[in-house]
Amino acid sequence: MPLVPDSDAPAIPLHVIDADRFPDWLAARDDASRAWITANGFEAGLGETLVLPRFDVGREGGVGAALGGWGTARARARGRFHLAGIAGKLPAARYRLAVAAADFAPATEALGWLLGEYRFERYRKSPAKAVELVCPEGVAADRVAAFASAAALAQDLINTPANDLGPEALETAFLALAARHGAATRVIRGDELLAANLPLIHAVGAAAREAPRLLDLTWGREDAPRVTLVGKGVCFDTGGLNIKPGASMGLMKKDMGGAATAMGLAALVMRLGLDLRLRVLVPAVENAIAGPAMRPGDILRSRAGLTVEVNNTDAEGRLVLADALALAEEEAPELLLSLATLTGAARVALGPDVPAFFTDDDGLAGDLARAAAEVADPLWRLPFWDPYEPLIEPGIADLDNAPSGGMAGAITAALFLRRFVGPGRSYAHFDIYGWTPVAKPGRTKGGAFQAARAILAVLEGRYCRGI
Numbered sequence: 001m002p003l004v005p006d007s008d009a010p011a012i013p014l015h016v017i018d019a020d021r022f023p024d025w026l027a028a029r030d031d032a033s034r035a036w037i038t039a040n041g042f043e044a045g046l047g048e049t050l051v052l053p054r055f056d057v058g059r060e061g062g063v064g065a066a067l068g069g070w071g072t073a074r075a076r077a078r079g080r081f082h083l084a085g086i087a088g089k090l091p092a093a094r095y096r097l098a099v100a101a102a103d104f105a106p107a108t109e110a111l112g113w114l115l116g117e118y119r120f121e122r123y124r125k126s127p128a129k130a131v132e133l134v135c136p137e138g139v140a141a142d143r144v145a146a147f148a149s150a151a152a153l154a155q156d157l158i159n160t161p162a163n164d165l166g167p168e169a170l171e172t173a174f175l176a177l178a179a180r181h182g183a184a185t186r187v188i189r190g191d192e193l194l195a196a197n198l199p200l201i202h203a204v205g206a207a208a209r210e211a212p213r214l215l216d217l218t219w220g221r222e223d224a225p226r227v228t229l230v231g232k233g234v235c236f237d238t239g240g241l242n243i244k245p246g247a248s249m250g251l252m253k254k255d256m257g258g259a260a261t262a263m264g265l266a267a268l269v270m271r272l273g274l275d276l277r278l279r280v281l282v283p284a285v286e287n288a289i290a291g292p293a294m295r296p297g298d299i300l301r302s303r304a305g306l307t308v309e310v311n312n313t314d315a316e317g318r319l320v321l322a323d324a325l326a327l328a329e330e331e332a333p334e335l336l337l338s339l340a341t342l343t344g345a346a347r348v349a350l351g352p353d354v355p356a357f358f359t360d361d362d363g364l365a366g367d368l369a370r371a372a373a374e375v376a377d378p379l380w381r382l383p384f385w386d387p388y389e390p391l392i393e394p395g396i397a398d399l400d401n402a403p404s405g406g407m408a409g410a411i412t413a414a415l416f417l418r419r420f421v422g423p424g425r426s427y428a429h430f431d432i433y434g435w436t437p438v439a440k441p442g443r444t445k446g447g448a449f450q451a452a453r454a455i456l457a458v459l460e461g462r463y464c465r466g467i
Contacts, residue, residue, distance in 0.1 A: 011096035046071025081112025081442025112442035114148035154264035158447025162236035181270035183219035205285030207293035231262030232340035240313030257434025258340035283320035312402030345409030371457035
């Protein structure tokens with residue numbers, strides 16, 4: 001296990017030193033250590049590492065200590081999980097932190113260490129180095145491990161290609177998650193969606209080999225505060241008849257990243273034992289091309305009774321979310337959250353690392369912004385901009401799923417979703433990317449678990465705290 005809970009376990013001291021304190025720290029070393037450090041040019045720059053041999057008389061040889069550079073505050077501000085960057089350069093061993101650094105958050109850095117150990121090995125083995133960390137004092141090892149496990153669940157799902165993770169396999173993973181935590185489930189498949197008045201979910205998935213379905217999980221005391229998560233589960237998105245170009249289709253296995261994130265967040269809520277009445281809704285579909293595929297210009301009726309003109313079959317995520325949100329609204333949850341890899345516009349605005357979120361609840365927005373900073377899980381609020389409402393009103397139907405003009409795409413998509421949520425509901429929508437394009441400390445290339453830690457911090461702060 002990369003995080004060792006035993007504080008008395010034998011381990012190599014890992015000195016994490018910032019650049020400002022380095023001269024004083026170096027002056028306090030013994031002559032042999034100081035000479036070795038100086039000769040090797042270590043200056044405590046961010047991410048620098050150096051291994052010190054043992055200098056004890058009669059015990060020379062082997063590793064006596066390791067150094068990790070914490071750099072300057074300016075350098076640290078340009079990233080996160082810096083300890084994971086140091087860990088990736090250390091030789092396999094067990095280490096114990098000895099910190100002489102500012103702005104060091106032990107729980108966050110321990111989590112980054114674990115996150116950096118993640119490997120997706122379903123198709124090719126790529127074992128991580130056995131670089132272990134003795135859990136820092138004051139950090140709950142079980143809690144950090146729970147976060148890393150939830151992230152791995154979401155990453156595994158996102159990284160799995162659509163030939164092995166279609167709606168059926170996503171359902172299997174969803175039911176397995178529920179079974180691990182004693183949650184109740186319901187699944188509505190195929191034409192049963194029409195009988196259950198979930199027509200948009202049915203329409204989006206009608207052309208696929210595997211039937212569309214709605215996955216529904218409930219957990220917790222029935223009279224506890226109701227929190228509902230809705231995750232977009234488009235297991236692959238061809239774009240439908242408005243087919244995507246090849247370059248845009250290459251990462252569409254990750255279009256169920258919202259569902260994966262909702263499932264990882266649910267795993268945390270249940271494992272940590274929060275006192276909530278949790279509900280998770282995942283419309284699981286594949287947006288494929290075949291005879292029954294929806295067409296541009298089709299007008300579909302939603303569960304909420306609103307009609308939708310389909311002006312682009314590649315704007316399918318908001319359709320499946322609309323029916324799921326309408327279903328969630330009928331239960332009047334205290335808090336309703338939707339998570340989706342929804343728009344390229346959000347990525348153009350904020351890039352891959354910073355998910356956008358939308359809410360009319362200023363208190364919730366403030367809570368999310370504070371939590372995002374505290375747990376190193378960045379988010380940025382974009383507006384539900386009411387003056388753009390006419391853009392999603394085509395005239396021939398109540399709503400347009402893909403307004404022309406190409407402007408404010410993330411906002412118009414969020415406004416579309418808000419139409420399916422009741423007035424006054426505490427609701428937030430998260431437009432995530434769900435992918436790390438280039439490996440960074442604590443984040444391997446591939447599927448990314450975004451927004452969930454910040455959301456969990458808000459849930460704990462508002463309602464309850466688990467272990």
